Amino acid sequence: MTERQAHIRNFSIIAHIDHGKSTLADRILELTQTVSEHEMESQVLDNMDLERERGITIKARAVRLHYRARSGEEYTFHLIDTPGHVDFHYEVSRSLKACDGALLVVDASQGVEAQTLANAYLAIDNDLEIIPVINKIDLPSADIARTRNEIEDVIGIPAQDCPAVSAKTGQNISDVLEAIVQSIPCPRGDENAPLRALIFDSHYDSYLGVVVLLRVMDGRLRAGDRIRLMSNGAMFDVVEVGALEPFGLHPTDALAAGDVGYLTASIKSVSDTRVGDTVTHADAPAAEPLPGFREARPMVYAGIYPADGARYGDLRDALDKLRLNDAALSFEPETSVALGFGFRCGFLGLLHMEIIEERLEREFNLDLITTAPSVIYKLRRKDGQTVYIENPASYPPPDEIETAEEPVVRASLITPTEYIGGLMDLCQERRGEFHDMKYLDENRVELHYTLPLNEIIYDFFDALKSRSKGYASLDYEFDGYRPGKLVKLDFLLNGEPVDALSFIVHEDKAYARARKIAEKLKENIPRQLFEIPIQAAIGSRIIARETVKAMRKDVLAKCYGGDITRKKKLLEKQKEGKKKMRRLGSVEVTPEAFMAVLKLDDD
Amino acid sequence: MCSETIGIYLHIPFCLQKCRYCDFCSYPGRDAAEKEAFTEALCREIRHVAPLYRDRTVDTLFFGGGTPTLLSSDELRRICACLRDCFSILPDAEWTCEANPATLDDTRCHALRTNGVNRLSIGMQSASDAELACLGRVHRASDLPPAVALARKHGFTNINLDLMMGIPCQTLASFSDSLDAALSLAPAHLSVYSLQIEPGTPFFAQKDALPLPDEDTEEAMYALLLARLHAEGFRHYEISNFAKEPALCRHNLRYWLRKDYLGFGPAAHGCVGNRRFYHSADLSSYIRDPVASRREDPPLLPGEIEYETILLALRTDRGIDEIAFSEAFGHGFRSCYAAALAPFRDAGLLCCSERYTALTERGMRLSNTVLAGIFASDAAAHLFPAKIY
Numbered sequence: 001m002t003e004r005q006a007h008i009r010n011f012s013i014i015a016h017i018d019h020g021k022s023t024l025a026d027r028i029l030e031l032t033q034t035v036s037e038h039e040m041e042s043q044v045l046d047n048m049d050l051e052r053e054r055g056i057t058i059k060a061r062a063v064r065l066h067y068r069a070r071s072g073e074e075y076t077f078h079l080i081d082t083p084g085h086v087d088f089h090y091e092v093s094r095s096l097k098a099c100d101g102a103l104l105v106v107d108a109s110q111g112v113e114a115q116t117l118a119n120a121y122l123a124i125d126n127d128l129e130i131i132p133v134i135n136k137i138d139l140p141s142a143d144i145a146r147t148r149n150e151i152e153d154v155i156g157i158p159a160q161d162c163p164a165v166s167a168k169t170g171q172n173i174s175d176v177l178e179a180i181v182q183s184i185p186c187p188r189g190d191e192n193a194p195l196r197a198l199i200f201d202s203h204y205d206s207y208l209g210v211v212v213l214l215r216v217m218d219g220r221l222r223a224g225d226r227i228r229l230m231s232n233g234a235m236f237d238v239v240e241v242g243a244l245e246p247f248g249l250h251p252t253d254a255l256a257a258g259d260v261g262y263l264t265a266s267i268k269s270v271s272d273t274r275v276g277d278t279v280t281h282a283d284a285p286a287a288e289p290l291p292g293f294r295e296a297r298p299m300v301y302a303g304i305y306p307a308d309g310a311r312y313g314d315l316r317d318a319l320d321k322l323r324l325n326d327a328a329l330s331f332e333p334e335t336s337v338a339l340g341f342g343f344r345c346g347f348l349g350l351l352h353m354e355i356i357e358e359r360l361e362r363e364f365n366l367d368l369i370t371t372a373p374s375v376i377y378k379l380r381r382k383d384g385q386t387v388y389i390e391n392p393a394s395y396p397p398p399d400e401i402e403t404a405e406e407p408v409v410r411a412s413l414i415t416p417t418e419y420i421g422g423l424m425d426l427c428q429e430r431r432g433e434f435h436d437m438k439y440l441d442e443n444r445v446e447l448h449y450t451l452p453l454n455e456i457i458y459d460f461f462d463a464l465k466s467r468s469k470g471y472a473s474l475d476y477e478f479d480g481y482r483p484g485k486l487v488k489l490d491f492l493l494n495g496e497p498v499d500a501l502s503f504i505v506h507e508d509k510a511y512a513r514a515r516k517i518a519e520k521l522k523e524n525i526p527r528q529l530f531e532i533p534i535q536a537a538i539g540s541r542i543i544a545r546e547t548v549k550a551m552r553k554d555v556l557a558k559c560y561g562g563d564i565t566r567k568k569k570l571l572e573k574q575k576e577g578k579k580k581m582r583r584l585g586s587v588e589v590t591p592e593a594f595m596a597v598l599k600l601d602d603d
Numbered sequence: 604m605c606s607e608t609i610g611i612y613l614h615i616p617f618c619l620q621k622c623r624y625c626d627f628c629s630y631p632g633r634d635a636a637e638k639e640a641f642t643e644a645l646c647r648e649i650r651h652v653a654p655l656y657r658d659r660t661v662d663t664l665f666f667g668g669g670t671p672t673l674l675s676s677d678e679l680r681r682i683c684a685c686l687r688d689c690f691s692i693l694p695d696a697e698w699t700c701e702a703n704p705a706t707l708d709d710t711r712c713h714a715l716r717t718n719g720v721n722r723l724s725i726g727m728q729s730a731s732d733a734e735l736a737c738l739g740r741v742h743r744a745s746d747l748p749p750a751v752a753l754a755r756k757h758g759f760t761n762i763n764l765d766l767m768m769g770i771p772c773q774t775l776a777s778f779s780d781s782l783d784a785a786l787s788l789a790p791a792h793l794s795v796y797s798l799q800i801e802p803g804t805p806f807f808a809q810k811d812a813l814p815l816p817d818e819d820t821e822e823a824m825y826a827l828l829l830a831r832l833h834a835e836g837f838r839h840y841e842i843s844n845f846a847k848e849p850a851l852c853r854h855n856l857r858y859w860l861r862k863d864y865l866g867f868g869p870a871a872h873g874c875v876g877n878r879r880f881y882h883s884a885d886l887s888s889y890i891r892d893p894v895a896s897r898r899e900d901p902p903l904l905p906g907e908i909e910y911e912t913i914l915l916a917l918r919t920d921r922g923i924d925e926i927a928f929s930e931a932f933g934h935g936f937r938s939c940y941a942a943a944l945a946p947f948r949d950a951g952l953l954c955c956s957e958r959y960t961a962l963t964e965r966g967m968r969l970s971n972t973v974l975a976g977i978f979a980s981d982a983a984a985h986l987f988p989a990k991i992y
């Protein structure tokens with residue numbers, strides 16, 4: 001360890017959603033005068049509008065801070081902000097790998113939650129020193145003593161002397177800074193060894209190309225160095241290296257073992273600089289990459305179509321732009337008879353999907369139609385071939401399938417005891433396999449289930465929240481494939497199949513879901529000039545049927561006293577509605593009808 | 604000198620009590636002084652506006668409301684006299700007044716008839732007292748025959764009755780009875796409106812609780828209506844209007860054929876060529892300064908006139924006149940909108956003769972669907988220019 005390294009601390013802040021992670025980061029920035037008060041904008045690190053609104057962190061970020069400790073010594077802190085959602089599990093683990101310690105923020109009134117636990121375990125797995133920080137002590141419902149005990153009992157780390165703060169009011173924040181100096185180990189690593197730097201995020205800048213965020217583990221990195229990315233062998237010449245300041249990049253001469261910073265090298269796409277990859281020198285490479293690299297793998301797929309078919313090109317450009325910054329987003333063109341031209345998109349999870357949809361609509365001003373999300377099924381065909389199906393439209397007919405498997409997750413639910421019954425019912429309904437139940441204290445339990453992923457992507461999270469009055473929390477991790485009795489459910493309007501409405505479902509649930517969706521379609525398909533039968537089918541077998549009656553009356557009876565303004569307004573609205581309609585053969589369907597299939601309320 | 608005729612609409616915004624479905628501009632329970640002040644204001648506005656139309660002859664006039672017959676016979680007489688002074692009214696002009704069966708009396712009937720009014724439109728609505736009460740009407744079914752008899756006594760031969768379809772609790776049988784009761788009085792004209800629940804009305808506030816006839820029942824009423832009136836020799840000449848030739852309402856036809864009319868009184872609308880006028884609905888500001896309550900929309904662009912022409916003319920049984928349309932807009936209606944019209948023609952909602960394109964009986968029930976289909980088509984893009992003002 002060098003003198004330089006002794007004065008560096010690399011840490012991140014981890015927490016359950018809404019426990020105050022970003023607010024604590026804001027206070028730390030303020031107190032280290034990294035951000036002056038007048039520059040202070042709430043949640044500096046969450047600089048996407050969407051992140052601020054939803055109170056979640058989507059992209060990892062890092063910032064360098066300077067702190068003069070009570071001992072009088074100067075320290076350099078690197079605060080690495082990590083995404084905070086199960087969809088970004090892998091990204092979180094890589095960000096943590098770039099740290100030596102973590103602040104575990106726990107809400108003094110909510111206590112330990114599912115993601116607190118998941119994140120704490122993740123930090124422990126990555127050998128991080130954990131400093132619990134009890135937050136929101138200004139709230140009347142705060143119970144500091146109980147929270148300390150809970151952290152010790154549930155997570156198993158000492159918490160009697162940990163800082164208890166209010167990130168909102170700023171109370172006791174300096175204790176946190178001091179604890180960082182005292183408890184988090186300084187980085188180690190040999191500055192003279194071959195270069196090994198961990199990529200924990202990257203984003204695209206239209207002037208600099210890809211800006212790679214990294215932690216140097218061993219060696220030294222300078223502008224002008226020729227580097228190699230160890231997973232794919234890609235080589236680049238480094239243009240610039242430097243430190244990350246809250247409002248931009250700060251070029252420096254070099255980054256050395258223990259530093260957190262960035263590099264630019266005229267890299268054109270973030271797909272080259274995958275999170276978790278190791279950067280080394282091209283001419284003096286490290287023998288081994290850093291462990292733990294893995295390709296980002298989409299778990300959920302959905303078709304995304306422009307509501308207005310003429311905007312297909314705009315949608316493609318928008319997706320291209322988003323992919324510049326999001327290596328986990330994948331998409332390829334797809335054509336639907338019902339919806340025209342669009343894209344099959346792969347996402348890390350449902351939140352990731354929602355975020356992409358919202359950004360497309362908001363930042364690119366697109367109206368979208370999104371098909372029901374699907375997971376990837378693994379099928380063995382009768383001819384011995386194994387295929388992975390992510391689009392229900394390409395699901396083979398039943399007589400060609402030997403076995404079908406679906407992805408499952410290992411889920412952990414934490415809930416107050418009074419909701420155990422409701423949540424166990426929910427997991428049961430969703431074909432969950434119960435493993436165990438652990439009391440965290442007398443009031444709360446942790447339940448472990450194996451659940452099919454395709455049950456989770458249908459509003460499981462909403463159902464969980466509604467059955468626990470919002471108190472239960474969820475974390476899950478991919479756990480491989482299991483055989484399942486799966487069938488493909490098709491819907492026919494006026495006798496014609498609508499490809500965009502098809503989806504894969506467990507056989508036992510097919511009837512109930514078919515009925516429900518047929519009813520929803522009936523509610524949502526506007527009446528037309530003729531009667532429309534709606535049918536749900538498995539193969540050629542019709543399992544549910546509804547009818548949309550023909551329209552009988554659509555007329556404004558009176559144009560009174562020569563006042564035609566109302567008639568014009570009404571027609572204007574009707575005309576706009578009509579323009580949004582999609583033609584499916586002879587039937588016109590509103591975008592909402594498609595959404596109805598997506599939104600199957602749990603009731 | 605413009606020799607084209609013009610129509611005049613006068614809005615009388617008084618009533619005894621507000622009907623529960625009514626969202627027209629009408630103020631219940633106003634005293635005599637206010638009615639007098641209104642009459643003065645109305646005459647003032649007529650005198651102010653009339654000189655602008657000195658070169659036009661008037662061939663239709665219409666007193667609407669509210670209940671115009673809530674004005675005194677003297678007030679009605681003065682308004683008629685004022686109109687006659689200010690405008691050149693053709694001797695055979697059609698001159699309508701709306702009336703409520705409960706408030707039409709001998710002196711008013713006399714005043715109207717002797718001052719030029721020659722058509723009465725009576726708000727019958729239903730022959731069931733229960734339905735009338737539900738609507739909040741002030742009259743009872745038994746008021747109607749004497750009112751019609753009174754009108755005939757004073758020489759009114761051109762009488763319209765208003766009927767309503769789709770009243771809460773109305774049945775096919777009760778509608779049939781109302782229709783019989785109306786026909787037994789031998790009106791020359793019948794207006795039959797489907798009840799519409801408008802925002803801001805008491806009906807709207809309780810709309811989910813209203814026992815409205817179901818769709819099948821209303822459909823049966825419509826079928827019954829068409830069959831009965833056809834048998835009686837009525838022509839279904841507009842979506843909600845039926846007449847024995849030659850008693851088609853010439854004034855209302857102006858609206859649908861987009862011919863010029865002036866509007867006087869609060870909330871009244873007017874249309875002259877590419878200009879549309881309207882008034883604020885506020886009565887006291889109208890009385891204070893009737894001229895200032897007149898507003899004018901920016902002049903309509905050619906596309907907007909075409910849009911209005913289509914949506915209005917398709918209300919009538921003649922429909923759109925291919926020759927007049929081409930002359931006015933430089934392209935044929937059928938050729939321009941061929942793609943949008945085809946499915947409606949195939950579905951039996953539109954019929955085309957050599958010269959006219961019109962809605963069929965079924966098409967009239969679905970006119971908004973047809974219009975929205977036309978206007979949403981690519982061919983209609985030129986009707987909706989981007990507004991720059």
